[in-house]
Amino acid sequence: MRWQTTIWISAALVVTSSALHLTIEHDLLSDHSSTSSPGLQQSTRHDTVHVVSQEQLARASNENPSLNMPNALDTNANGHRESRSNENGGSANVNPDSGNNSEGSGDGNPEGNGNENDGNGNGNDGNGNGNDGNGSDDNASGNSNDPETDDNGGNGGNGNGSDNNGVGGAGNENDDDNEVGDEGNEGIEQVYEVETTSGRVRGHHWRENKNIIGYIDIKYGTINNPLQAPVLADSSETIHDEKDHNKRCPQLQGDQYVGNIDCLTLSIFRPSDASNAAVLVHIHEGNFINGSGNPEIYGPEYLVPKGIILVLPNYRLGPLGFLCLQNETAPGNAALKDLSLALRWLKQNIAKFGGNHDNIAVSGDGTAGALAGYLALSPMSRNNISKVITESGSVLSYWAIDRNPINSATNVARNINGFQTWQNVDAEQLVRAARDIVLRPCLERNTDNISHFMEFTPSAMLRNQEIKISFMIGSAQYAGVHEFLNHTRDSIHQFNVNSSLMLPKDLHFKTSEERTRAGNRVRAAYFGDTAIGICDVENLTLYFTDAAYLGPGIRTARPLVDSGATVYLYEFAFVGSLNRELEAIHRPLDGAVRGDIIGYLFTQDGKVLSEGSKEIGMINTLTELWTTFLKTGTPSAGNIEWKKLEKEVEPGEEQWLSIETEPSLKKGFHVERLNVWSDIYDAHFIEKSRACGTSASVYTLIVLQIVFFITFFKHAWHFF
Structure with a gap:
């Protein structure tokens, strides 16, 4: 009898302890509805909103019981939703010059075929023999007469393991991937084909650039369910031959629904002589809601000629990418699973384009x-990433994670007429219903049979795992200008009335006095004793x-270094004619804003600046820093010796690079300003403060545990 009682007590302990643990964890992830956040203006919808009935939500809760949330807000106004000034949402921009170049005239092709006769109409694709450039018929791939790829009826250039396919013999993984030379008639472009x-x-x-080869909108994944993880795309029997970027995932442009769910594609731009x-x-x-991997915005003309392969992927957006029910219907993070699949596809295939599959960076x-x-x-x-470059965006930014995704999903459901279950909602309904609702990455749970992208918070992952990756982490000098522009005179005035409104929502305070003191400290750091005004x-x-940006970036960098990562810090402060975000908002200040750096790394609308301007000087400096980092892990340019962030260095001694007209190395990253945030987050970050404190729900469970055991021993003492 004693052993039965012992088992019974143990089971009870496990159940109640698990409940206690889940309650504490839920508290750590829940938002504070009373806490305002910088740049997030709470507003009320004035258009007609369909309200989901309790009966409908009850039916929906068969998928996820916690979906039925009372008092859900109709809006979750973002304040962070501005789009890049020239972003066209991935619209199909026609590039008339991208596919009708007149190559193949035999004028010295550098594609690794060892002579200057490529495409000269000799029936052998310019390799001068009948053996595909390998000196032996024994090494041919066996498909030299493929009618799809061999226009001249000769040997087709299908090569062999030596990879005479125009990618410079990149590795030995390219046995079947070969450049095909068209018949050497004047005006016919040479074609580059790769088996993936x-x-x-x-x-x-x-764009008539012989040194850049573009492969546009290659399909890397398939979406079988709009809210679930993708799978690798099947091999197509048809040759993929696109010259213009047309694919984009479903989104709204104004009030127009555009895009298609069959959107998981990527475009690859490689140097013509790419090798490893x-x-x-x-x-x-695109603020999680719009855009695409559009080469009209992220053109390859600056980076690719420096020996870099550029990849521009699409991924699901808005509710299709970030709706998170934390169950099998919508586990969450579909967009990040798309990008993970794209990286997996590249790991398997990029060597065939002349890339190093062990040196893939994301930015x-x-x-x-x-x-x-x-x-x-x-x-x-x-494991598919070797380096990371970020500008004005961090996993520890308060806006980067949804700590209550079920509430966000409820708000989406409220906007769907006749909502019954998520399976009955099509892509356009979802996108329109989520128009004014912020959906972001989330923690995944309750899906044991599904691979999770993120089971633990970014803070926990930074603390608890070894990260052997190199990072460049930075911010624009005035990255928060768009948040400022989302405010009005009245909303700014509220900071004078209640300084705690200036505190981000990922902070937790045990008392209102603590909150007020923190708010007053922030206000004093930026405005002293003067009244805050919109001017x-x-x-x-x-x-x-x-x-929103620089503080979270620094708080991310420090634990990364502790976890084994190499980190370089920078601030982009250059102002020139390519600061297109700054120009788009009519220069409210003289300094670089978030997104301005893009104009100096990528061409936009295919326009390349001529030599001699200060802008081309910045382009040369920036692309040199980026490419040396991508190639070697150590960024350098000219006389710049950029020092990495050292472990356990004092804030005033942190080394960082100020990227302006004359880049300069500095120590102490805006220490006086950022120390305020470091102190506040050290004491009140929700994952620390809540862990130290205990909510009412936790106290309730503790009391119930005590009552349970008192009652049990009162009636079961005679068993012992």
Whole structure:
């Protein structure tokens, strides 16, 4: 009898302890509805909103019982939703010059075929013999007469393991991937074909540039369920031959629904002589809701000629990418699973394009910077990444994670007429229903049979795992200008009335007095004793910059170094004619804003600046810093000796690079401003403060445990 009683007590302990643990964990992740956040203006919808009935939500709760949330807000206004000034949402921009270049005239092709007769019409694709350039018929791939790839009826250039396919003999993984030379008639472009796991893809000279080969909108994944993880795309029997970027994931442009769910594609731009080249996967910005991997915005003309392979992927956006029910219907983080799959596809295939599959970096600015950071932390993707570059976007930014995704999903459901279950909602309904609701990455749970992208918070992952990756982490000088522009005179005035409104929502305070003291300290750091007004543009923008971007970036960098990562810190402060975000918002201040750096790393609309301007000087400096980092892990340019962030260094001694007209190395990253945030987060970050404190729900469970055991022993003492 005693052993039965012991088992019974043990089971009870496990159940109640588990309940206690889950309650504490839920508290750590829940939002504070009373806590305002910088740049997040709480507003009320004035248009008609369909309200989901209790009966409908009850039916929906069969998928997720916690979906039925009372008192859900109709809106979750973002304040962070500005789009890049020239972002066209991935619209199909026609590039008339991208696919009709007149190559193949036999004028010295550098594609690794060892002579100057490529495409000269000799029936052998310019290799001068009948053996595909390998000196022996025994090494041919066996498909030299493929009618899809051999226009001249000769040997087809299908080569062999020596990879005479125009990618410079990159490795020995390219047995079946070969450049095909068209018949050597004047005016016919040489064609570049590669065999991938998705099938054969054809590349073309990009915008008449013989040194850049573009492979546009290659399918890397398939979406079988709009809210769930993708799978690798099947191999197509048809040669993929696109010259223009047309694919984009579902989104709204104004009030127009655009895009298609069959959107998991990526475009690859490689040097014509690529061999074991470093790879940069640049994630497009769009505040989690719009955009695409559009070469009209992220053009390859600056980076690729320096020996870099540029990859521009698409990924699901808005509710299709970030709706998170934390169950099998919508586990969450579909967008990040898309990007993880793209990295997996590249790991398997990029060597065939002349890339080094062990040297793949990801980059992004703003929300895309946060996505790049998540990819570096998640076990689903981190092994496929060697380096990360972020600008004005961090996994520890308060806006980078949804701590109550069920509430966000409830708000989406409220906007769907006749909502019954999520399975009955199509993509357009979802996108329209989520128009004014912020959906972000989340923690996944309750899906034991599904691979998770993120089971633990970014803070926990930074603390608890070894991260052997190199990072460049930075911010624009005035990254928070868009948050400032989302405010009004009245909302700014509220900071004078209640300084605690200036505190981000990922802070937790045990008392209102603690909150007020922290708010007063923030206000004093930026405005002293003066009243805060809408005309104080610079100080307001610096406040938003530090709260949303620079501060979280520094708080991310320090634990990364502790975990084994190499980190270089920078601030982009250059102002020139390519600061297109700054120009788009009519220069409210004189300094670089979030997204301005893009104009100096990528061409936009295909325009390349001529030599001699200060802008081309910055382009040369910036691309040199980026490419040396991508190739070697150590960024350098000219006389710049950029020092990495050292472990356990004092804040005043942190080394960082100020990127302006004359880049300069500095110590102490805006110490006086950022120390305020470091102190507040050390004491009140929700994952620390809540762990130290105990909520009412936790106290309730503790009391119930005590009552249970008192009652049990009162009636069961005679069993012992």
